[in-house]
Amino acid sequence: xxxxxxxxxxxxxxxxxxxxxxxxxxxxxxxxxxxxxxxxxxxxxxxxxxxxxxxxxxxxxxxxxxxxxxxxxxxxxxxxxxxxxxxxxxxxxxxxxxxxxxxxxxxxxxxxxxxxxxxxxxxxxxxxxxxxxxxxxxxxxxxxxxxxxxxxxxxxxxxxxxxxxxxxxxxxxxxxxxxxxxxxxxxxxxxxxxxxxxxxxxxxxxxxxxxxxxxxxxxxxxxxxxxxxxxxxxxxxxxxxxxxxxxxxxxxxxxxxxxxxxxxxxxxxxxxxx
Amino acid sequence: xxxxxxxxxxxxxxxxxxxxxxxxxxxxxxxxxxxxxxxxxxxxxxxxxxxxxxxxxxxxxxxxxxxxxxxxxxxxxxxxxxxxxxxxxxxxxxxxxxxxxxxxxxxxxxxxxxxxxxxxxxxxxxxxxxxxxxxxxxxxxxxxxxxxxxxxxxxxxxxxxxxxxxxxxxxxxxxxxxxxxxxxxxxxxxxxxxxxxxxxxxxxxxxxxxxxxxxxxxxxxxxxxxxxxxxxxxxxxxxxxxxxxxxxxxxxxxxxxxxxxxxxxxxxxxxxxxxxxxxxxxxxxxxxxxxxxxxxxxxxxxxxxxxxxxxxxxxxxxxxxxxxxxxxxxxxxxxxxxxxxxxxxxxxxxxxxxxxxxxxxxxxxxxxxxxxx
Numbered sequence: 330x331x332x333x334x335x336x337x338x339x340x341x342x343x344x345x346x347x348x349x350x351x352x353x354x355x356x357x358x359x360x361x362x363x364x365x366x367x368x369x370x371x372x373x374x375x376x377x378x379x380x381x382x383x384x385x386x387x388x389x390x391x392x393x394x395x396x397x398x399x400x401x402x403x404x405x406x407x408x409x410x411x412x413x414x415x416x417x418x419x420x421x422x423x424x425x426x427x428x429x430x431x432x433x434x435x436x437x438x439x440x441x442x443x444x445x446x447x448x449x450x451x452x453x454x455x456x457x458x459x460x461x462x463x464x465x466x467x468x469x470x471x472x473x474x475x476x477x478x479x480x481x482x483x484x485x486x487x488x489x490x491x492x493x494x495x496x497x498x499x500x501x502x503x504x505x506x507x508x509x510x511x512x513x514x515x516x517x518x519x520x521x522x523x524x525x526x527x528x529x530x531x532x533x534x535x536x537x538x539x540x541x542x543x544x545x546x547x548x549x550x551x552x553x554x555x556x557x558x559x560x561x562x563x564x565x566x567x568x569x570x571x572x573x574x575x576x577x578x579x580x581x582x583x584x585x586x587x588x589x590x591x592x593x594x595x596x597x598x599x600x601x602x603x
Numbered sequence: 604x605x606x607x608x609x610x611x612x613x614x615x616x617x618x619x620x621x622x623x624x625x626x627x628x629x630x631x632x633x634x635x636x637x638x639x640x641x642x643x644x645x646x647x648x649x650x651x652x653x654x655x656x657x658x659x660x661x662x663x664x665x666x667x668x669x670x671x672x673x674x675x676x677x678x679x680x681x682x683x684x685x686x687x688x689x690x691x692x693x694x695x696x697x698x699x700x701x702x703x704x705x706x707x708x709x710x711x712x713x714x715x716x717x718x719x720x721x722x723x724x725x726x727x728x729x730x731x732x733x734x735x736x737x738x739x740x741x742x743x744x745x746x747x748x749x750x751x752x753x754x755x756x757x758x759x760x761x762x763x764x765x766x767x768x769x770x771x772x773x774x775x776x777x778x779x780x781x782x783x784x785x786x787x788x789x790x791x792x793x794x795x796x797x798x799x800x801x802x803x804x805x806x807x808x809x810x811x812x813x814x815x816x817x818x819x820x821x822x823x824x825x826x827x828x829x830x831x832x833x834x835x836x837x838x839x840x841x842x843x844x845x846x847x848x849x850x851x852x853x854x855x856x857x858x859x860x861x862x863x864x865x866x867x868x869x870x871x872x873x874x875x876x877x878x879x880x881x882x883x884x885x886x887x888x889x890x891x892x893x894x895x896x897x898x899x900x901x902x903x904x905x906x907x908x909x910x911x912x913x914x915x916x917x918x919x920x921x922x923x924x925x926x927x928x929x930x931x932x933x934x935x936x937x938x939x940x941x942x943x944x945x946x947x948x949x950x951x952x953x954x955x956x957x958x959x960x961x962x963x964x965x966x967x968x969x970x971x972x973x974x975x976x
Binding site for chain 2: 594
């Protein structure tokens with residue numbers, strides 16, 4: 330086991346402090362008894378209680394969740410289809426253009442994406458609300474799904490699909506029964522990525538929404554402008570907790586899976602050698 | 604009792620299972636298959652042999668339906684199959700990488716093709732069980748592909764491709780991933796299974812020993828063309844070109860102008876002290892350059908000049924001891940090196956020749972094949 334040098338320890342400490350100190354402070358102050366965010370007045374969980382009775386926050390949370398689930402699901406379907414076509418489609422006319430265009434929103438400033446969507450919605454006379462936020466979120470998160478799925482498909486062994494076709498599966502059956510189950514982890518992580526992006530988007534949602542719908546980030550942003558309340562700290566702590574436990578569970582499960590897989594492969598080889 | 608020899612290719616009335624007529628396949632400017640005509644018959648074990656890039660894999664993919672010929676026609680039991688997609692052909696393929704579905708158990712892998720055909724449940728169970736038994740995998744049905752060894756995976760791939768009882772089974776380098784010992788055992792297993800099931804096998808390989816072992820006929824390919832199609836014995840003993848002679852096994856080639864001695868005997872002046880005589884079915888006109896191909900094991904090596912026509916003196920340059928055989932590299936006065944092979948039939952024996960020894964190498968007039976290209 331390598332021991333860390335003192336230089337490593339220092340750089341590690343600075344790095345992690347830089348990353349996590351702000352969040353740590355936020356979480357600590359969510360348990361603050363005082364209404365003043367910067368003055369510690371003892372431990373309390375009352376802000377969590379108040380949060381649960383704050384209708385406006387709960388409504389916003391519900392809208393955000395709805396938007397995130399629907400938009401990330403649509404984005405996953407569209408993004409997977411796009412990735413499949415771009416990786417598998419061979420050299421069709423305009424392939425380079427298409428693959429460049431699908432990734433453009435990755436680097437496009439959000440303000441521009443938001444503005445262009447707003448102009449589109451006004452242009453076609455669409456009432457702005459939950460539906461328009463869903464559409465906007467689908468638009469920008471689809472390319473992320475496509476990136477994740479296409480990088481998995483690039484290493485996907487083509488002969489697996491050919492074997493399915495060879496055994497009598499139609500191209501769609503080959504996709505549904507062989508390709509999809511194998512790339513499922515990438516599709517799921519694409520969905521999670523789209524879900525998270527939708528969850529914390531402020532800029533595009535602000536452009537795409539109307540008076541009828543407010544998402545949680547928009548709600549937090551607008552209430553912070555009137556002063557930071559400990560309720561927001563509590564809300565943010567809950568969000569951090571949810572995201573962190575999600576990430577930890579996923580990594581533990583996949584780690585366990587790969588360890589188990591390697592172990593079983595070793596056993597199989599040993600049996601043969603005996 | 605008269606035993607009939609299995610050689611449908613010699614029967615002009617036999618209907619081929621597969622027939623290629625002037626098939627050409629181009630990828631852009633690259634010609635992968637060049638005007639190829641070939642018949643493969645039912646119950647044959649047919650090997651496509653050649654170096655990488657010779658078009659053997661393309662040909663197999665055309666048979667499977669993954670590629671379509673650019674020109675020409677191909678038929679399977681008399682029906683034109685050009686343009687029919689792979690899922691609608693009575694042809695199955697065993698992939699080089701095995702392509703086992705990692706998320707399905709061995710049992711489900713084998714059942715995959717039958718399920719696509721909507722086979723009744725009890726028939727499906729019986730058939731999968733039969734395949735597991737055929738490939739000695741009964742104990743492994745529940746395992747996933749990563750839970751079994753390489754050799755077992757190979758057998759699952761075989762069982763899966765045989766499950767639908769295809770008219771034709773294509774095997775793409777089926778033993779390439781196995782180590783040498785396992786490969787040799789598996790070759791015999793493949794032959795047994797081929798005989799038991801009566802399926803026509805077409806195997807693609809770059810391993811000539813493998814092709815010779817398993818196949819009823821071998822097609823040697825180069826640059827999209829078939830150079831020779833014949834039984835392994837004919838390919839080895841009567842190659843039709845220097846390319847085939849050189850590709851299959853070890854060979855000595857002597858080149859020079861030929862002169863007819865009598866109706867089927869020629870003398871060849873390869874630049875040695877005296878011309879060699881060689882029998883030939885082929886006719887050569889006076890003075891054309893010909894190549895005499897002789898296998899090393901047909902060349903004798905002696906201390907004294909032996910009786911008979913074809914003897915050359917040289918000196919031992921190298922000795923390779925291979926256990927069962929020893930190969931001597933003998934350098935002739937004109938600089939050419941002749942490989943001569945002797946079987947080590949006795950366990951304890953003194954080696955007669957050593958490095959730099961002057962020796963005589965000799966062969967009979969019928970030992971070699973006289974070729975024009």
